[in-house]
Amino acid sequence: xxxxxxxxxxxxxxxxxxxxxxxxxxxxxxxxxxxxxxxxxxxxxxxxxxxxxxxxxxxxxxxxxxxxxxxxxxxxxxxxxxxxxxxxxxxxxxxxxxxxxxxxxxxxxxxxxxxxxxxxxxxxxxxxxxxxxxxxxxxxxxxxxxxxxxxxxxxxxxxxxxxxxxxxxxxxxxxxxxxxxxxxxxxxxxxxxxxxxxxxxxxxx
Numbered sequence: 001x002x003x004x005x006x007x008x009x010x011x012x013x014x015x016x017x018x019x020x021x022x023x024x025x026x027x028x029x030x031x032x033x034x035x036x037x038x039x040x041x042x043x044x045x046x047x048x049x050x051x052x053x054x055x056x057x058x059x060x061x062x063x064x065x066x067x068x069x070x071x072x073x074x075x076x077x078x079x080x081x082x083x084x085x086x087x088x089x090x091x092x093x094x095x096x097x098x099x100x101x102x103x104x105x106x107x108x109x110x111x112x113x114x115x116x117x118x119x120x121x122x123x124x125x126x127x128x129x130x131x132x133x134x135x136x137x138x139x140x141x142x143x144x145x146x147x148x149x150x151x152x153x154x155x156x157x158x159x160x161x162x163x164x165x166x167x168x169x170x171x172x173x174x175x176x177x178x179x180x181x182x183x184x185x186x187x188x189x190x191x192x193x194x195x196x197x198x199x200x201x202x203x204x205x
């Protein structure tokens with residue numbers, strides 16, 4: 001599989017940053033398009049990011065994309081029932097390590113999609129029922145003739161629609177990580193999972 005297609009996937013998990021933001025009343029597809037367009041245009045406008053500087057690209061992700069995600073929901077769903085048994089300190093450590101791993105990977109993958117030849121297309125959404133709190137936004141990424149369908153699952157929060165899961169090639173992000181996390185938790189508990197992620201981060205770092 002082309003590495004560029006993982007770029008939108010990796011942004012889903014991040015540290016518990018606190019963002020001061022007003023409620024975003026835009027429809028989920030409008031929100032998503034704006035977030036992706038802003039990331040790509042910001043990279044194009046910054047010479048270092050456009051050249052592939054990973055620190056600059058990571059900064060763009062943190063500033064322009066992370067506010068549009070619900071990472072706590074993602075982490076809780078990926079960890080599953082074990083999340084409720086973890087202490088607050090374990091939850092924070094897991095959250096932080098998961099963020100570090102995925103944001104670094106996302107920054108690296110974005111170096112593959114920073115040129116102007118990449119297109120993002122968004123399928124029209126049907127009108128959501130009144131009171132809907134969950135939706136799926138369907139997109140297509142076109143990179144010099146290669147295409148990939150990517151579906152984003154979003155949930156309605158007090159501050160607007162937030163991304164918390166992505167489907168690529170028939171596999172939802174949370175489902176993939178839930179199995180990996182369950183294997184590590186079975187071997188060494190929550191602390192074992194934290195150590196597993198920390199080891200990957202140390203290697204990548």
